[in-house]
Amino acid sequence: MEAIERILVVGAGTMGRQIAMSAALAGYTATVQDINADMLAAAGADLGTWAATRVGKGKLDSDAASQALSRLSYTTNLQEAAGSADFVIEAATERLDIKKEIFATLGSYTPAHAVLASNSSTLGSSKVAEASGRAEQVCNMHFFNPALVMKCVEVVRHDLTSDATVAVTLELARRLGKQPVLINHEIPGFVANRLMGAIQREALALADAGAATIEDIDTTARTALGHPMGPFELMDLVGLDVITFIAEATYAETSDPADAPHPRVQALEATGRLGRKSGSGFYDYGQGGH
Ligand SMILES: NC(=O)c1ccc[n+]([C@@H]2O[C@H](COP(=O)([O-])OP(=O)(O)OC[C@H]3O[C@@H](n4cnc5c(N)ncnc54)[C@H](O)[C@@H]3O)[C@@H](O)[C@H]2O)c1
Incomplete structure (x- = not known):
């Protein structure tokens, strides 16, 4: 050393x-x-x-x-x-x-x-x-x-x-x-991105099921679990194109449908809503936005 x-x-x-x-x-x-x-x-x-x-x-x-x-x-x-x-x-x-x-x-x-x-x-x-x-x-x-x-x-x-x-x-x-x-051994996503992926998948499933709004899901992550930001806020920060890229790479390795890119993320991406860097994603970041 x-x-x-x-x-x-x-x-x-x-x-x-x-x-x-x-x-x-x-x-x-x-x-x-x-x-x-x-x-x-x-x-x-x-x-x-x-x-x-x-x-x-x-x-x-x-x-x-x-x-x-x-x-x-x-x-x-x-x-x-x-x-x-x-x-x-x-x-x-x-x-x-x-x-x-x-x-x-x-x-x-x-x-x-x-x-x-x-x-x-x-x-x-x-x-x-x-x-x-x-x-x-x-x-x-x-x-x-x-x-x-x-x-x-x-x-x-x-x-x-x-x-x-x-x-x-x-x-x-x-x-x-x-x-x-x-x-200890190679695993797609290593540890941090796997943990993040699991939380994001569950957050998307809850939103899809209409269980709560994305705002309330994010608030719960912050106020109940002590996360510095909610999963939707974090996806917007990372960039929805990057989220899809990571999902594609993980899915290519695992072939597990649960790892595949999420349609809701892809739909936003297709309209140019990439998150904070493009001014909008799950949230709007323009004047008066989130
Ligand atoms: N951005 C992130 O959040 C993040 C986080 C952790 C790890 N990573 C990893 O870090 C690596 C770089 O990511 P980034 O976000 O900094 O990318 P980036 O696009 O910002 O930078 C990549 C750089 O590599 C250079 N490059 C391309 N081909 C090269 C070559 N043959 N020789 C030397 N330089 C070359 C490019 O000119 C560019 O400057 C990737 O492997 C990525 O998976 C990225």
Whole structure:
């Protein structure tokens, strides 16, 4: 574990940039690699703004912020960045062909000791392990959005993941200030998304049965169960297109009709109601909206 100094994050999108900043704040040298130079520039600007805002609110020391930002670097060259990485967190676009190619390159160019982790929400790391040529050093390290805030990291081992890889990944997550949990074998949705899916399915079934309004179902989740938001509010926040994507991916793995995309979510999606990001979903977020 002492050997881990340099972390490579592949993918500068929503997740990758915040994972890299978490590593830089914890004292690691972090390189962010992306095939899209515009995304790298956007990531750098975004993290600069994030840090300035935190400093402005007194939540982050200004020296700590500038030191963290100086520990970050950005590149489009994966082979070069891989050469000095002790630990890689892949957070590229959710497509198996893309991830397989990345893991093949990582397997060829990272030092022999490097652990290769995938942040994928739906693709178990066994699917990319073989391409890396070092399956025992591959696992999922699943952060939650926003990665700078959310404490949970699901560390998911596949059949060949070694105990040493699991131990190093759990410890790294702790050093990033997270509270990691271990998932002992690959299961579609891991734990958090399965729990969320079960609650959402039941909420949709209750609404379909006319048992209560979506507003009252959400209120019940908040006031009786202590959830920070109700299932419909949460689906709107995540994005109804993302909810359908996760359901499709889970259904493709399980063939269980209960996991299939819900018609009510799909109907809203078809009319462009994607949740908060489009201004409406289960609720309206325009002026005077929810
Ligand atoms: N968004 C979430 O809420 C969330 C939460 C947990 C996990 N994840 C997982 O994180 C990963 C990334 O998701 P995101 O939401 O950050 O996606 P995103 O679309 O915001 O970013 C993906 C980035 O990957 C880059 N990319 C594409 N191909 C690449 C390649 N060959 N090499 C390097 N970079 C490449 C893209 O240019 C883009 O910048 C996915 O596997 C997703 O399942 C997402």
